[in-house]
Amino acid sequence: xxxxxxxxxxxxxxxxxxxxxxxxxxxxxxxxxxxxxxxxxxxxxxxxxxxxxxxxxxxxxxxxxxxxxxxxxxxxxxxxxxxxxxxxxxxxxxxxxxxxxxxxxxxxxxxxxxxxxxxxxxxxxxxxxxxxxxxxxxxxxxxxxxxxxxxxxxxxxxxxxxxxxxxxxxxxxxxxxxxxxxxxxxxx
Numbered sequence: 001x002x003x004x005x006x007x008x009x010x011x012x013x014x015x016x017x018x019x020x021x022x023x024x025x026x027x028x029x030x031x032x033x034x035x036x037x038x039x040x041x042x043x044x045x046x047x048x049x050x051x052x053x054x055x056x057x058x059x060x061x062x063x064x065x066x067x068x069x070x071x072x073x074x075x076x077x078x079x080x081x082x083x084x085x086x087x088x089x090x091x092x093x094x095x096x097x098x099x100x101x102x103x104x105x106x107x108x109x110x111x112x113x114x115x116x117x118x119x120x121x122x123x124x125x126x127x128x129x130x131x132x133x134x135x136x137x138x139x140x141x142x143x144x145x146x147x148x149x150x151x152x153x154x155x156x157x158x159x160x161x162x163x164x165x166x167x168x169x170x171x172x173x174x175x176x177x178x179x180x181x182x183x184x185x186x187x188x
Contacts, residue, residue, distance in 0.1 A: 002130035003130075004128045005126070005128070006127070007048035008049070008089070013045050015079070016077055018082075019078070021039055021080075022077050023077075024036045025073070025074040025076065026067060028174055030172065032062075034170075036062070048124075050122070051075065052109065053119065054107075054112070054119055055120055056117065056147060056151070057116070057151060057162065061167035061168075061179075062170050064120070065169065065172075066170065068095065072090075072092055074089065076088050078135055079132055079135065080138040081138070081140075084133050085130075085131070086132040088127070088130075090125055090126040091123050092122060092125070093121065095119075096120075097117075099181060102121075106119050115150070115159060118177070163178055
């Protein structure tokens with residue numbers, strides 16, 4: 001049976017810090033539900049009710065679009081070794097772009113990996129744990145380097161073009177903050 005908490009407790013924080021992988025779930029009112037796996041050292045606990053993760057350039061930008069439309073998000077952490085546990089963080093999220101006033105303050109918590117595009121900041125309302133008894137054991141072998149190498153090899157100019165083409169709207173056509181920023185840039 002799961003247990004719900006109103007804040008991230010110290011034992012939750014310890015568990016989160018040990019995980020090498022987390023999942024982000026979002027959905028707009030219409031269209032597809034999105035579930036994204038995230039790796040690297042990209043997740044931060046900013047307070048017992050506030051978290052953030054550094055989002056890297058990828059082939060889509062569903063989370064960003066969904067947060068602009070509905071503003072709800074769920075994070076999931078799963079123990080693949082050691083004591084079984086699933087931990088979910090439920091809350092609301094906002095997209096912080098490099099041009100946002102709060103960027104410098106939030107970005108200071110991260111190593112800015114090649115290809116970073118935004119930071120997702122979330123206010124957490126519910127922390128829920130469950131047993132994880134059915135989750136199989138998996139071994140961590142290391143991070144893949146393809147995404148960081150790809151971003152480095154592209155360089156910032158090509159990444160900007162890529163984001164314009166691939167990250168400006170969701171698969172359902174919802175605009176992203178990145179897409180809106182490109183539109184504003186073209187209007188001015």
